[in-house]
Amino acid sequence: MRIGSLILKNSLFLAPMAGISDLPYRQIMKAFGAGLVFTEMVSANGLVYEGRRTRELLRSNATEGPLGVQIFGSDPDILAQAAVLVENDGDLLDINMGCPVKKVVRSGAGSALLREPKRVARIIRSVRRATSRPLTIKIRSGWDHSSENYLEIGHIAQEEGADAVTLHPRTRAQGFSGKSAWEHIHALKQRLRIPVIGSGDIFDAEDALSMRAGSGCDAVMIGRGGYGNPWLLRDILELEKANARPSAPSREDRLRVVLRHFDLHLEQFGPVRTLGEMRKHLCWYSRGLCGASSFRAQVNSSRGVDELRKATRAFFLLEP
Ligand SMILES: Cc1cc2nc3c(=O)[nH]c(=O)nc-3n(C[C@H](O)[C@H](O)[C@H](O)COP(=O)(O)O)c2cc1C
Missing domain, CATH: 3.20.20.70 (Aldolase class I)
Known part of the structure; x- marks a missing residue:
């Protein structure tokens, strides 16, 4: 091209x-x-x-x-x-x-x-x-x-x-x-x-x-x-x-990419902006997965990036 x-x-x-x-x-x-x-x-x-x-x-x-x-x-x-x-x-x-x-x-x-x-x-x-x-x-x-x-x-x-x-x-x-x-x-x-x-x-x-x-x-x-x-x-x-479509990513695969996105964001824009911006991306990354709606509520009420990251790991790894 x-x-x-x-x-x-x-x-x-x-x-x-x-x-x-x-x-x-x-x-x-x-x-x-x-x-x-x-x-x-x-x-x-x-x-x-x-x-x-x-x-x-x-x-x-x-x-x-x-x-x-x-x-x-x-x-x-x-x-x-x-x-x-x-x-x-x-x-x-x-x-x-x-x-x-x-x-x-x-x-x-x-x-x-x-x-x-x-x-x-x-x-x-x-x-x-x-x-x-x-x-x-x-x-x-x-x-x-x-x-x-x-x-x-x-x-x-x-x-x-x-x-x-x-x-x-x-x-x-x-x-x-x-x-x-x-x-x-x-x-x-x-x-x-x-x-x-x-x-x-x-x-x-x-x-x-x-x-x-x-x-x-x-x-x-x-x-x-x-x-x-x-x-x-x-x-x-x-x-x-x-002519074949790869299998859908597992929750672990998703988590790896989400955390990478998180880190790249923090590196560029710092914690305040990352909190705001990653909320939107996390809602998208979790779409269609079991437990996504309560995760979205957690995402939107998280007060800092550490809390957000913890909730993210727990959601994608299905930790209680
Ligand atoms: C949130 C959002 C922001 C966009 N911003 C731009 C932009 O800055 N420049 C542009 O040319 N198109 C912009 N677009 C249009 C997209 O580039 C694209 O042409 C359009 O969304 C149709 O493609 P899609 O159906 O794959 O989303 C934007 C679209 C969305 C949804």
Whole structure:
């Protein structure tokens, strides 16, 4: 799999997810086989005008590469300046053109850009001039059902020099409701010469294979399906390679990964933030297991990381 000058070991990517895809999460997903991981979206204005605080989101280390850095904004010049500022923070640059969040859209960024194809062209042109890094954009199908224009936006991106396009085939108006329209990924793949990456509703290994077979996409991206389930990546890679799905992880297997995630988090962010963030991950890691609902209550009432870790060990090892 190749995107511009970047050669990747496979075509299974971790989605950029604000509030989720931080360094520890990416390290876990990388260990389970992700061929490319993405940062959370980072504000171009923040990078240009605030600097240090925004750069926190770009924390990285050598174990997780190759890394895609995602930026968002609406001004072509500022996005180009931001592209230069992050040039050494990752191996690939992605521009967010799909975020549906009100605050982002009100600033003219994210999915608001889908309503301004000319601006999209100006943005990609000016960022392309500013950096020689592989450049991708991530879009939705359109603003709403009556204005689906992913084919037009994808084509603009290609003509302005983008190296690949990721499509999450829902409109901005849909948010996360309904099902993602994988047939849009197929149509985009038919339209473009550059690689197309499919994102949306991959919750088990078979989903990934169906998206690939049905759409012909060059890579698939894992988002919510990876919550508490990095084994999904391993399962997809195994199913593709050996046509067999490995057995489900035992509680001990899960504990090992959870504790690793815990330690990576503590190392990066310290105990206060780890307590808050790991609560969410632990609820996901325990989903579907016997005793999960009382564990979740314990997780949410734990007052410190030591108490949380103790409860975690006891739950996964089924200790009384
Ligand atoms: C909590 C959350 C945060 C997200 N943040 C981003 C983001 O920062 N940038 C982006 O391009 N997409 C973002 N997305 C969209 C995902 O990258 C992905 O395209 C979408 O969730 C569909 O894939 P899925 O069904 O596999 O989750 C986010 C999605 C979720 C659920």
